[in-house]
Amino acid sequence: MRSRDLVRKEIAELAASRAFWLLLVIVGLLTGQGFITAVNAYAEASGIGGGAAALAQGLSPLDGILTPTLGAYDLAITLLFPFVAIRLVASEKSSDALKLMLQWPSSIGSQIATKVIALIGSWIVSLVPFFIALALWRGYGGHLHAAEVLNLLAGYTLRFLLIASIAMAAAALMSGAANAAIIVLAFTIGTWALDFIAAGRGGIVQTLASFTPTATSRGFERGLLRVDVVLVMLIISLLGFAIAAIWLRLGRSIRTRLAHSAIAVTVAAIATICAMQVRASFDLSKNRRNSFSPSDERALAGISDPLTITVFLSSEDPRMTDFENNVLLKLRRAKRDVRVIYPLAGRSGLFENDARYGEVVYQLGSKSAMSRSTTEEIVLDTIYGLAGVRAPARETSSYPGYPLAKRASGAEMVFYVAWPIVVAVIWFVRRRSLFGTERSAGAA
Amino acid sequence: MxxxxxxxxxxxxxxxxxxxxxxxxxxxxxxxxxxxxxxxxxxxxxxxxxxxxxxxxxxxxxxLFYVPDAIRPWPDQTVRWTLELTARMFDSRLDETLFADLDLVALQHATVGSLSKGEAKRLDIAMGLSVPRxxxxxxxxxxxxxxxxxxxxxxxxxxxxxxxxxxxxxxxxxxxxxxxxxxxxxxxxxxxxxxxxxxxxxxxxxxxxxxxxxxxxx
Structure with a gap:
């Protein structure tokens, strides 16, 4: 009963926040802009303008519609939701309501949990424009693959939880909402920097960077569900919420709170290291873009020797990006003991005079081979050659592609006119029902 | 004692x-x-x-229950909401006579943030009295x-x-x-x-x- 009251309280506080209603309006507008642009670009690629349609197999709603439409939420999670989460904690600190709440029979941990539930509720409400976009897309005759949609939503929800936890922890730790906002923005910019620095470097930096919010989103946007990523994001989120609960216990000394924080961080670090060892992943993309063909996967699984690949490419070379995304990612999923070395990590590659630049050296057991190609077929043939395995017959992709030559008709009206009006009306009606007599009360 | x-x-x-x-x-x-x-x-x-x-x-x-001096908790919520919440958190029902006793009847739908110093003080006292401690x-x-x-x-x-x-x-x-x-x-x-x-x-x-x-x- 009391927990239901706590949830109601948090929902009432969220609904009282103008920032939340503004966020809903902005998310609707941004989602509409992303969706309309995506549908029109997709239509052109499908040949609506009379030009040649792109190869049908290359037209995937995951890349063409879902990801650009959810791009609005990328912005909202990074720049808008942190303020909503910060407000839930900081306003109670600054108004001294926290001193009352600390005396309630409910523990501060359960109060934080109800704040998280309310925030998740706000996230689901904010997704309404995305669901409207999906309905419109289906209405136009577009195709959707449920596993891709759910995986993408799961990825963005995990990212939302992570940022919400950082925001709440910052609000609990810092003396004001502005300071907390600076901490959250610093965290976001820090992860961007890490993501940038780590590209093609290998080692611990690249491993760490693969868990930044931006990097994790890229995986989900490819239809890849990595269990280690899910676990690490959940662990860090829980750590953030735990830190918030620890630092809101004003009755504990700073030393005690520091000790509890250290314990929480240690437990989370151990859990994260364990989670990072989990190799399970699921390719939920309809076109199996994260996997080799089943016959290649079987052949690779049959090779027992560990494989070491040395890539003489700089991190900013486009071939490196292709090699990472189209070959190494699949290879790591198909074969457990793959080690990749990046000797030129950190170099731009623009003025390379190294004779070995562009080489990719494969070592399997005592045998080694060199190739300059980064295409999937040649890489696989090189590995099969080293292993003395007959290359399986190449399978053609069964993915048909889903072209749709239709414009986003009616979407402007829905996102740019109807959505802001609906949000404003709900806000106004709610306000009137709560405070309708305030003016007369004030007059009295 | x-x-x-x-x-x-x-x-x-x-x-x-x-x-x-x-x-x-x-x-x-x-x-x-x-x-x-x-x-x-x-x-x-x-x-x-x-x-x-x-x-x-x-x-x-x-x-025990302690009410700090000069607080305006949940400034965007109404006086009634604040008092009901406080009572509910202690599995108690709000004593409606508190509104009349502390001259809060006319203010029950006003937001806490809009209260004057004296009005906020009466709300604070009402919150304390509504807690069964x-x-x-x-x-x-x-x-x-x-x-x-x-x-x-x-x-x-x-x-x-x-x-x-x-x-x-x-x-x-x-x-x-x-x-x-x-x-x-x-x-x-x-x-x-x-x-x-x-x-x-x-x-x-x-x-x-x-x-x-x-x-x-x-």
């Missing part, structure tokens, strides 16, 4: 703000905590209510109230204490304290200087009246 505080010590950084403070409070009693500005009255309340850490001493007694700590309950409201609140508090609740009030206006309280704890510079009824304090200080006691002992 409803509340027993013994040897309470608290620091802010390296500065001691409470040193070896001890006192007791009994059922149906109104204990006034008085002392000059900076004596440590609010710190004492916050330590006793466990919303501020203390570094030595003990607090024993029945469950045997001991209630109110920090400066008369601050911001006019004479009529002060007398009205005193009578409400007196009525509440008569039902068995222990009230501990921090008061800087000594005339108000003299009228409202049964016993006093005099704090000075973070230490408990004296504790007792007005007659006990006056005989100890060798003066008459609480103001003279205050001047003689602090």
């Amino acid at each position: 409803s509340l027993a505080v013994a040897g309470l010590c608290a620091r802010r950084g390296s500065r001691a703000v409470l040193t070896d403070v001890s006192f007791t409070a009994h059922p149906s009693e109104i204990l006034g905590v008085i002392g000059p500005n900076g004596a440590g009255k609010t710190t004492l309340f916050e330590c006793v209510a466990a919303v501020l850490p203390f570094h030595g001493g003990t607090v024993h007694g029945e469950p 045997p001991v209630l700590l109110l920090d400066e309950p008369f601050d911001g109230l006019d004479l009529r409201q002060t007398r009205q609140v005193m009578s409400i508090l007196r009525r509440d204490a008569a039902k068995g609740r222990t009230l501990v009030l921090s008061i800087h206006q000594l005339r108000d304290a003299e009228r409202a309280c049964d016993r006093f704890l005099l704090l000075d510079n973070g230490r408990s200087v004296a504790e007792g009824t007005i007659s006990e304090l006056t005989s100890r200080a060798g003066v008459s009246g609480l103001e003279e006691v205050f001047l003689a002992l602090t």
Whole structure:
């Protein structure tokens, strides 16, 4: 009963926040802009303008519609939701309501949990424009693959939880909402920097960077569900919420709170290291873009020797990006003991005079081979050659592609006119029902 | 005995703000905590209510509730919402008579953030009274109230204490304290200087009246 009251309280506080209603309006507008642009670009690629349609197999709603439409939420999670989460904690600190709440029979941990539930509720409400976009897309005759949609939503929800936890922890730790906002923005910019620095470097930096919010989103946007990523994001989120609960216990000394924080961080670090060892992943993309063909996967699984690949490419070379995304990612999923070395990590590659630049050296057991190609077929043939395995017959992709030559008709009206009006009306009606007599009360 | 505080010590950084403070409070009693500005009255309340850490001493007694001075909790919510929430958190129902007793009927749909100082103070007192705890700590309950409201609140508090609740009030206006309280704890510079009824304090200080006691002992 009391927990239901706590949830109601948090929902009432969220609904009282103008920032939340503004966020809903902005998310609707941004989602509409992303969706309309995506549908029109997709239509052109499908040949609506009379030009040649792109190869049908290359037209995937995951890349063409879902990801650009959810791009609005990328912005909202990074720049808008942190303020909503910060407000839930900081306003109670600054108004001294926290001193009352600390005396309630409910523990501060359960109060934080109800704040998280309310925030998740706000996230689901904010997704309404995305669901409207999906309905419109289906209405136009577009195709959707449920596993891709759910995986993408799961990825963005995990990212939302992570940022919400950082925001709440910052609000609990810092003396004001502005300071907390600076901490959250610093965290976001820090992860961007890490993501940038780590590209093609290998080692611990690249491993760490693969868990930044931006990097994790890229995986989900490819239809890849990595269990280690899910676990690490959940662990860090829980750590953030735990830190918030620890630092809101004003009755504990700073030393005690520091000790509890250290314990929480240690437990989370151990859990994260364990989670990072989990190799399970699921390719939920309809076109199996994260996997080799089943016959290649079987052949690779049959090779027992560990494989070491040395890539003489700089991190900013486009071939490196292709090699990472189209070959190494699949290879790591198909074969457990793959080690990749990046000797030129950190170099731009623009003025390379190294004779070995562009080489990719494969070592399997005592045998080694060199190739300059980064295409999937040649890489696989090189590995099969080293292993003395007959290359399986190449399978053609069964993915048909889903072209749709239709414009986003009616979407402007829905996102740019109807959505802001609906949000404003709900806000106004709610306000009137709560405070309708305030003016007369004030007059009295 | 409803509340027993013994040897309470608290620091802010390296500065001691409470040193070896001890006192007791009994059922149906109104204990006034008085002392000059900076004596440590609010710190004492916050330590006793466990919303501020203390570094030595003990607090024993029945469950208590503390209402800080001059707070406007949940400023975007209404007065009624705030009072109902407070009562519900303690599995209690809001006593509707509080609205009339504290002149809050006309304000129940006003937002907490829109209240004047005196209105917010009446809300704070109502919040304290709506919590079914045997001991209630109110920090400066008369601050911001006019004479009529002060007398009205005193009578409400007196009525509440008569039902068995222990009230501990921090008061800087000594005339108000003299009228409202049964016993006093005099704090000075973070230490408990004296504790007792007005007659006990006056005989100890060798003066008459609480103001003279205050001047003689602090």
